[in-house]
Amino acid sequence: MSELNWKTCSSTYIHKGPWATLRSDKCEMPDGRIVEQYYVLEYPNWVNAVAITQDNKVLMVRQYRHAANLVSLEIPGGVIDGDEAPEAAMRRELLEETGYRFDDIELVSTVYANPSTANNKTFCYLAKGGKKVQGQSLDEHEELVVEEYTIAEVKQLLADNKIAQALHCTGLFYALMKLGEL
Template identity: 85%
Template sequence: MSDLNWKTCSSEYIHKGPWATLRSDKCEMPDGRIVEQYYVLEYPNWANAVALTADNKIIMVRQYRHAANIVSLEIPGGVIEEGEDPEEGMRRELLEETGYAFDDIELISIVYANPSTANNKTFCYLAKGGKKVQDQQLDEHEELEVLEYTIPEVKQLLADNKIAQALHCTGLFYALMKLGEM
């Protein structure tokens, strides 16, 4: 197999923000051609979970997503904070968004939202046996509802295209396969 990796010759930051950073790379392709400006979006890594309660219901959250101007049905998750282990980040997000804690947790996939333009990855977990241990502790600009669905209901939501977040659909499909539901 041939080496398809590009060499980064230089990088220049165009914008640095807390949630997204844009840089322009000058790259050399394996055959020596130069790409003068290749734009890369830098985001923090994300973690999410297909979270099952002790009575085998899948916890979902419903919230407004401004960039797409939609109310989105999603699995719980969010940004992994700097220095935080992905599983720790997922556990924190589950607790903050839903108030549920989990003992049985397994990494089921690591995926990239768009590896052609963005550098971050999403760690998706399967969390089982969830128990409500506290109230939600939402971030300043978060407002979300916690909902519970049976596995057949979630499968129908996927079939009806009612879950718009692609990374969350991916996690749900991996989890359903792991659970022997596909």
């Protein structure tokens, strides 16, 4: 099998922002050909979780997603802040978005949203035994509604294509497999 990795010769930043950064890389392919401009979106890493309460309900959040002009039904999740550990970020996001604390949390997959154009990854967790300990503590531009579903209802939502966020479908797939539900 031939070597597949490209060599980055240089990088130029086009835009640097808090949520997305765009750079252009000049690359050399294994056979020596040069790619003059390969655009890469740099995003922070993300976390999400299939969060199951003590009474076996799956917590979902419904919120507006402006880029797609869509009210989206999702699992809780968000951005990892700086050098925050992924599991700590997930526990924080669960508490902020739902008001639930989870002692039992397990990484079930690590996936890339689109490795052809973006460099970040998403850590997907299964959180069990959630207890409501506080109200929501949302970010400035965050508005979301917490909803509870049975595992059977979540499986039906997936079957009916009612969960549009691909990374959240992926997290649900791995968590449902771990739970023996698929």
